[in-house]
Amino acid sequence: MSRLLPGPRTEPLAAVDGAAMVFGDDVNTDLLHPSYFFSLDADTVRQGFLGQVAGKATDGTRSRVLLAGDNFGCGSSRETTMQSLRLAGVQALVATSFGRIFFRNALCLGLPAFSCPDAATLAEEGQPVRVDPLAGTATNLATGRTVALTPLDPFWRQVLEAGGMMPWLEQRGSLT
Amino acid sequence: MTLSRTLTHKLLDAAATGETVAGSAWREIHPDLVLGHDATIALIVDRIARAGGRIAEPERLFLVADHFAPPSTVDRANILRRFLDFVEQSGIVEAGGRLEMMQGICHQVLVESPRCRPGSVIVGADSHTTMAGAVGAFATGMGSTDILAVLRTGRTWLSVPDSIRVDIAGDMPAWLRGKDVALHLLGRMGEAGARGAALELSGAGVPMDGRLTLCNMAVELGAKNGVWVSDAVTRDWCRARGEGGWPDDVALEDLQPDAGAAYVATERVDLSTLAPQVAAPWSPANVHDITAVAGERVHQVFIGSCAGGRLEELGDAAGLLRGRRIPPLMKLVVTPSSTAVYKEALRRGWIEDLIDAGAVVTNASCGACGGIDKGLVAAGEVCLSTSNRNFRGRMGDPDARVFLGSGLVAAATALTGRLTDPREVL
Known part of the structure; x- marks a missing residue:
């Protein structure tokens, strides 16, 4: 049988480092992960990451931080898009703003996602780049520039700290 | 002082459990209905089992096999099987939930059912769940883990969004459709124009099929939900769905925003001033009057999807193509949004009209829209589609170019083989 898609984050929430992958505005989920790669098999899903964005292919062996402009991840709800990011080594997402379903998908799986007016620059x-979800900062380690992340709503903060939506519900005793 | 609430605020209040998190705008919500389909539910089947397996309220589930329906690859056959095994083993149908087996696209099959209740709160594992807002419901799309949480607990967490009013004035001209209004709003507001907000739409001049298209494409503006402010058109259409189609305990007055409710913006559209609209590659917000792009060679026309394969599009196409033939090199692919739509179009003779004109008609499903099934486009091809998204690569090769337009623009374009203003051929 094929390799299963990853579940929610299991490591404690901490600062993460990764090489920046930089995107513009209105980058949709069909560009990030074409539906052709929709699958229950982790290897197929991973291969679809950035299937059509020239020059950004990644083999998943290197840690990444995605920086993007406005409305990042607009479009489809397919969670395979978020899974493909995780399988490609993406540790955190920082964007001027996010498509709302994509934003929920990141936090539901425990992947740090923050809006920040300076994300694209x-x-x-x-x-x-280092993203520190506890301190609420993102730092360009090459230039030393540090910017503030927009704080999450307290509900989403709890979900992220718990490692995702299901761990959060587990902690609350909601999964009877 | 009583708070004046938007319609979206009222609908969410009615489903709120009272559970909150200190300092948060998010509240626990008890949805009336949960929509899922083969693709996005199959993704979480393993995790449902690992999370204890229990489905909180199976009677509230509305599940549809529509993406891989029927499957065209071995991988997809296995995904569909995973979904169907889950439905069977969890006893959802026996417990009063619904399974619709390849009867059309989940959003269309849902709104055709009295289970899609005016005044209710609906969450679905697909972005176009917003379409159900056309019956006066709050309806929003989510990812699979969010839906996993709903399946296990019967609850979800939502905030009350800002609302944007969309007032559509006037009567619909013969050459215009709800799709043109949706594209016009996208051109005006952009793909992030309603990001995270509610659209609250009204306008007696827009027929129900067009309202469904507008609420469907609310998500193309980034909206959380699109809700039509119910009127006699909504009520009559819902009643025609059969027993319980418009619930006895729901009054039209209950489905209105409060007087004086606060809106962050108001968009006004005058139907008498709009030309047919087309979205050019590769964004649904790259919108032009058809006159600006008319004449470009088109290799394929696709009439289908949850945004554009209803009786409105099939009737418009049949009316325009009846007794005519499309050019020999034109591929015209017609995929009805549901089997109910398909059967009614058959009964009215429209399917025969389309076939006689040169169309190929497939079974009701998502089809070519998401690049899933019959009707994908090749490198270098140009397609005019009645669907909702023309993102690069979505419908096939990344070097195909897809334009979006109404069923009338689609039919006029199929007839001439070039992007065509329907006013020239009507």
């Missing part, structure tokens, strides 16, 4: 492609 923080780093050049490939520069090392």
